[in-house]
Amino acid sequence: MNSLAGKVVLVTGGSRGIGAAIARTLAAHGADVAITYGTSRDKAEAVVAEIRALGRRAEAIPADAADAAHVIAAVDKTAASFGRLDILVNNAGNFLTGTIDQLTLDDFERTFSVNLRAVFAATVQAVKYLPDGGRIVSIGSCLAPRAGRGGISLYAASKAALVGLTKGIARDLGPRRITVNLVHPGPIDTDMNPADGPRAASTLAALALPAYGQPDDIAATVLHLAGDAGRYITGAEIDVDGGFNA
Ligand code: NDP
DSSP states (O other): OOOOTTOEEEESSOSSHHHHHHHHHHHHTTOEEEEEESSOHHHHHHHHHHHHHTTOOEEEEEOOTTOHHHHHHHHHHHHHHHSOOOEEEEOOOOOOOOOTTTOOHHHHHHHHIIIIIHHHHHHHHHTTTOOTTOEEEEEOOTTTTOOOSSSOHHHHHHHHHHHHHHHHHHHHHGGGTOEEEEEEEOSBOSSSSOTTSTTHHHHHHTOSSSSOBOHHHHHHHHHHHHSGGGTTOOSOEEEESTTTTO
């Protein structure tokens, strides 16, 4: 049992998919949980209701990850509402595709503002609150180390940048025993990448395990990193990808 009793967690992008599963799992192991959302207010409130039904405190905070000021305010709001912040999970992300002849500078800004700058902004602000022994977990992608197909250069680049950010911050915060890690999901059945979507057949062919993963597969690894069981893991990239990169 990797208990998180008494801990306060902020999960960005917790209204749907992987982020919602992480929020539910950490709450089921004792944490109080704040989630951010962009547009899915009803879904975010439903996740909050589920967590409160477990007897935990929960709050949904509207915060567009493309706006660093929103992200910073969400960190402050979490600490103010719950009185502390122990664990930051940087999950919110977008998946903007196109081959290099199709992409624009606006695509670059949209991708990097959400997938990289928001992670930086949230982390800088969270470090002001995290106690010694705190946790930072970011959600990368199996496409960070290996693109694997065309049309995903911006997304892959934004997730690859998280590798350097994670390892560097792990070095900075090691003396305070704050761990900083990056989980690389493979194809996980969510709105972003449905298991019955147009990419599914070619995706399955690229895996060692011939199936899509579920959001709970990622949540289980985040739980391990977030609790005491993860205390000696930092600066790591952890593949939870069905063998996409095997
Ligand atoms: P979904 O599209 O299913 O959910 C995305 C979540 O992020 C939603 O809660 C959404 O909020 C939030 N979000 C997106 N953009 C913003 C924004 N600008 N501001 C605030 N919140 C935002 O995606 P997944 O659950 O599949 O993905 C979660 C993470 O996992 C992402 O970082 C993604 O890159 C990564 N990933 C996913 C893979 C997959 O196969 N599914 C594979 C590899 C990595 P709202 O509901 O309000 O829009």
